Amino acid sequence: MDSxxxxxxxxxxxxxxLIFIAGCYCILLSYNLIRVxxxxxxxxxxxxxxxxxxxxxSGHPALAQALxxxxxxxxxxxITVAVGVVQGIHRINGSLNTRLLKELKG
Amino acid sequence: MQLNIFILICLLAAxxxxxxxRSLLRSAIGLxxxxxxLTILMFNLNSPIAGVFELSVCAGLISVLxxxxxxxxxxxxxxxxxxxxxERLRRFWLLPFIxxxxxxxxxLFSLKxxxxxxxxEEQMDVRFVLWHARQLDVFAQVVIxxxxxxxxxxxxxxxxxxx
Numbered sequence: 001m002d003s004x005x006x007x008x009x010x011x012x013x014x015x016x017x018l019i020f021i022a023g024c025y026c027i028l029l030s031y032n033l034i035r036v037x038x039x040x041x042x043x044x045x046x047x048x049x050x051x052x053x054x055x056x057x058s059g060h061p062a063l064a065q066a067l068x069x070x071x072x073x074x075x076x077x078x079i080t081v082a083v084g085v086v087q088g089i090h091r092i093n094g095s096l097n098t099r100l101l102k103e104l105k106g
Numbered sequence: 107m108q109l110n111i112f113i114l115i116c117l118l119a120a121x122x123x124x125x126x127x128r129s130l131l132r133s134a135i136g137l138x139x140x141x142x143x144l145t146i147l148m149f150n151l152n153s154p155i156a157g158v159f160e161l162s163v164c165a166g167l168i169s170v171l172x173x174x175x176x177x178x179x180x181x182x183x184x185x186x187x188x189x190x191x192x193e194r195l196r197r198f199w200l201l202p203f204i205x206x207x208x209x210x211x212x213x214l215f216s217l218k219x220x221x222x223x224x225x226x227e228e229q230m231d232v233r234f235v236l237w238h239a240r241q242l243d244v245f246a247q248v249v250i251x252x253x254x255x256x257x258x259x260x261x262x263x264x265x266x267x268x269x
Binding site: 012015037038042048052056061062065066078087088096 | 107110111114117118121122124125130133134137140141144147148151152153155156159160163164167168171172175176178179197198201204205208209212213230231232234235236239240243246247250251253254257258261262
């Protein structure tokens with residue numbers, strides 16, 4: 001790997017890690033279920049960014065795009081089902097506060 | 107490269123704003139903004155088809171899902187908004203400092219590894235890769251979509267009246 005590619009990979013990698021940190025922070029410190037889902041979305045964005053850069057640098061952009069398309073499909077299905085679960089929780093509890101979800105205990 | 111770094115900085119700023127903003131609606135809009143900026147990067151990195159998927163599905167469909175869910179929730183009173191804003195500020199003020207300090211530390215860290223890359227492929231089309239080299243992925247996508255459909259059907263099924 002030449003130095004220009006290494007620099008490009010390192011630059012994108014640093015930003016992907018920083019977005020990942022922001023997503024983890026959101027998941028860990030949010031009490032609202034929708035914000036937790038938004039944090040998960042940010043984690044997926046960081047992974048998508050890394051996949052695209054890896055495909056670009058390795059000379060396999062088509063393979064990387066195929067993987068990213070699969071990831072987007074999984075992401076869309078996951079978010080759809082998770083939003084359904086969130087709406088169900090809101091219908092039952094009247095709140096999306098994770099501290100009030102006590103039904104799952106025990 | 108300078109343009110890519112500028113776009114990356116915008117992407118990071120949009121991500122931090124998405125996490126820190128007090129309004130859920132603004133968070134959802136921020137997430138759509140993150141997807142749109144990521145799409146620009148994908149176009150710059152020779153991945154236009156994945157970029158189109160990202161823009162239409164992530165910036166479009168998923169944002170609509172989030173916004174429609176938020177619209178179903180009841181609005182907060184002004185006192186609740188102020189209280190929650192203070193509480194959020196108390197919990198999230200540290201995030202920009204963590205991101206900036208982690209960025210400085212990572213950029214100072216020198217790379218010692220050398221990745222051995224595979225030989226570049228011939229100019230293959232993403233459609234060829236997806237339908238011929240990654241057929242199992244397509245099958246898995248269909249299965250996951252069906253699982254999602256069944257999940258939503260079960261979640262929103264009308265409950266039968268007891269007795």
